[in-house]
Amino acid sequence: MAKTLPAAVVVETQAAAEPLSPAAFLVAKSAWRWPEILFWLSAFGLILLLPNRHLLLNEIAILGLFALSLDLILGYAGIVSLGHAAFFGVGAYAAGLLAKHGISEPVTGLVLSGAIAGCVGLLTSFMILRGTDLTRLMVTLGVALILHELANRLDWLTGGADGLLGVSVGPILRRFDFDFAGTTAYVYSLTTAFLLFLLARRIVHSPFGLSLKALKDNRLRAATIGIAPNRRIVAIYTLAAVYAGMAGALLTQTTQFVSLEVLDFARSADALLVLVIGGSGYLYGGLIGAIAFKLMKDTLSAMTPAYWIFWMGFILVILVLIGRDRLMAALARPFAPLLRRLGARRS
C-alpha cells in the first residue's frame, strides 16, 4: 500500500491545483457518500433488528473503536505499534477506578479516562519520535509491558491478577440504566464510537490529516516543504491514545470489570489483525475489520475453543503471504464501488 500512496498524493495535489482551490478540494473530499450513511444507519438499525445479540454487538463496537484508534497512527501516520493495548488498558483501569471511587456517572468517567489515557499517550509519544521502525516497535511494546507489570504489581490499587472488583457504574447521564441484555451498553458504545468517528473523520480530512499522510509517505520530503513532523506525530499519537482509552473505558463500564487482560499483548495483536482484515487508512477499516474479526472468532472458537489462537495466526500468515492488498482486493472486488465510496483508496 505504501508504494502506491505517493502517486495518489501527487494526483491529489494536482487535482487540487487545477480545478479546485485547496479548501474546495478538502470540502469535496470530506463530503458524505451514501454507503457511509447506510453503514451507520444499519449499525444503529441493529439496535432494533438484533435485540438478542447486543452483547456481541457491544464488543464489536468497542473493538471497532479501538482499531479505529490504531488506524489513526498506523494508517495515517505510518507508525507500527505493537503496544497499543497500553492506552486501552489505561483507559479501562481509569474508568474502573473512577467508578469504584465515587464518579459512577459513565459519560464523565469516559471523558476523564480518555483524558488520562491521552496524558499517557502524550508522555510516551516523545519516545517514538526517533529511530527506525524497529525502535518504535520495541518502544511501544516496552511501554505496554511496563504498564502491564505496573497493573500486576500495584495490587492494592488495581487488584493485580485477580482483576479490579467492585466497579459499579451508575445510569448514563443519570437516566439510562445498564441492562442484562446489553441494549443500553450497545447504544452507549455505538453512540460514543459514532461521535468519535465523526471527529476522526473531520480531523483526517483537514489540512492536518493531509500533512500526516505526507509524513507517512516520505518524512524527509514532507519536512522540507515545511511540515514539522514531530509536533504532528505527537498530536496524532496523543489523539489515538485518547480514543484507545475511551474504548477501554467503554469496555470497563459495560462489563463492570477490569482484569490484566486489557493490557495483554494479544489485545494489541488483535487490533493489528482487525486492521489487516479491514484495511487501514480509510477509517472504516477498523470498523469493518472488527465485524469480520468478531464473527470469525465466534465461529472458530465454537469449533475449536482452545485453539482459536492457532487460526488467528494462520489467518495472519496467509493474509500476509498472499499479500494483504491482493487478497483483500480480490475479496473486495464485488464491493469495490461500495468501498471506494466509503473512501478507500486502494486500486
Added chain:
Amino acid sequence: MLTILFDGVAYGMLLFVLAAGLAVTLGLMNFVNLAHGAFAMAGGYATVVLMNRFGLPFLACLPLAFLFSAALGLAAERLLYRHMYERSHLDQVLFSIGLVFMAIAATDWLMGSQQQSVRLPAWLQGRIMFGEVGIGIYRLFIVVICGLMALGLQWVLAKTRFGSQLRAAVDDRRVARGLGIPVGKVFAITFAFGSGLAGLGGALGAEIVGLDPTFPLKFMLYFLIVVTVGGTSSLTGPLLAALLLGVADVMGKYLVPQLGAFIIYAMMLAVLMIRPQGLFARGR
C-alpha cells in the same frame, strides 16, 4: 554476590545463543522476525521428548536439538520466510506474529500446556567452590559452551569465505548476486543455522528459564532487546547487550524482587531513547 554475578553472566550467555540467530536475520538482513523464539522452543521440546521418551543422554540431545531446529528453520525459510524479505516491516511483523500464535497453539495441542522439565545428569548438578564463591556446575557448562559458540560465530562471520559472502549479500543483494554469490542459499543456510542456535539455546535453557507453550511470546522481548540494544551491525554488540541484560535481570530479581521486570524494560526504553541505533553500534 559474585555467585549472583556469575549466574547473570551464564544467563546472559544463554540469551546470546538464543538471540544470535536473530541478530543476524534482524540485524544484518533487516528482517523483523518475531517468531525466533518458536525455534528455540522447538529445540527445548525436542530435548524433552528425546530425553524422557527415548532415554537419550542429555549431551546427545543438544546436537539433536540443534539439528531439529535448524531443519525446521530451513523448511520455514524456504517455504515461507523467503517471500517476506522484500516486504515492508509491517508485513513482516504481522507475518511473524501469526507464526508465533500458530506455534503456541500447535505446541499446546501436541505437548500440553504444562511446564516441561529437563533432568540434568548427575555430573552437571551441584556446585563447586572457588574460595568464597560457589559456582553452579551447569552454569559453568553453559558459559563454556556459549562462549565457544560466540567465538566460533565471530570467526565464521569475520574470517571464512562464507562469512564474507553473507556480509556481501546483506550489504547489497543485487550486486552480490551479480558477483555469483548464491544469495538465496547463503540466506537459507544462515537462517537455518540461526534457528539451530536458538534450538540449542532452548535446550540448554529449559532447565533455567523454563519451557512451556508461551515461551516464544515470553522471551520475544528479551531477544529483541538483545538485538536492538546491542545494535545491529556486529555480533559483539549483541553479546555485550546479552551479558548486560542477563546480569541486570538476575541481579534485579535477587536484590530488588519487588521491582520485577521493571529494571529491564526501563533500561531498554532509556537506551532506545538516548541511542536509537543501539548501544554499541556505529551510527549509520
